[in-house]
């Protein structure tokens with residue numbers, strides 16, 4: 001089954017309101033009519049609505065970088081699915097390694113967020129990935145297996161199909177070090193195999209798996225050519241329209 005390439009920009013904690021407006025406008029200018037690749041931008045919460053006003057009517061979709069699973073109430077600092085939806089959000093990144101490393105995200109909280117997102121109609125981008133130490137000590141497979149199974153625990157096949165997985169080796173994030181196309185493809189195949197065990201081969205073949213970690217215009221083509229790499233979750237290179245477009249174009 002052909003999987004449509006999906007490129008998403010994770011802006012992380014970058015861009016104030018003016019910068020977010022300018023960046024999203026220049027992305028619309030260069031990529032706004034692109035329909036053969038799915039494209040999303042994920043600005044900080046404070047800029048979602050303003051970016052939505054700019055990308056509305058173009059092919060670019062809006063994503064958020066996190067969400068909280070409760071519907072409303074006394075959860076200072078948190079943002080709900082309904083709030084994201086009302087700001088125009090389609091996708092939500094869940095379980096990014098920076099959330100796991102700095103803010104106490106666990107496989108269990110990832111699963112709660114994924115379920116909340118799906119029940120409100122948001123499409124999760126679920127991040128998994130190993131540290132360098134885990135890779136070197138041979139623990140990579142068990143770490144990824146645990147993260148994928150944890151995230152998808154209790155989901156129906158229909159819900160699983162609405163998810164994208166982003167494989168982001170932690171040692172490649174923001175370091176300039178990229179997984180080789182072969183390394184990335186091997187892990188993507190491994191992840192697809194886990195999905196096939198949980199659900200079915202059909203679901204495993206349909207679900208999209210993005211690569212993330214120092215993806216740039218000069219390495220995007222080789223990564224995206226791999227059989228099991230279905231797109232990218234881009235950090236640093238998503239902060240300029242020209243480099244973001246330089247990744248979307250080979251896709």
Ligand code: 13P
Nearest residue numbers: 010173174213214235236
């Ligand atoms: P970089 O592209 O800056 O390495 O970041 C990748 C990432 O973490 C995307 O979510």
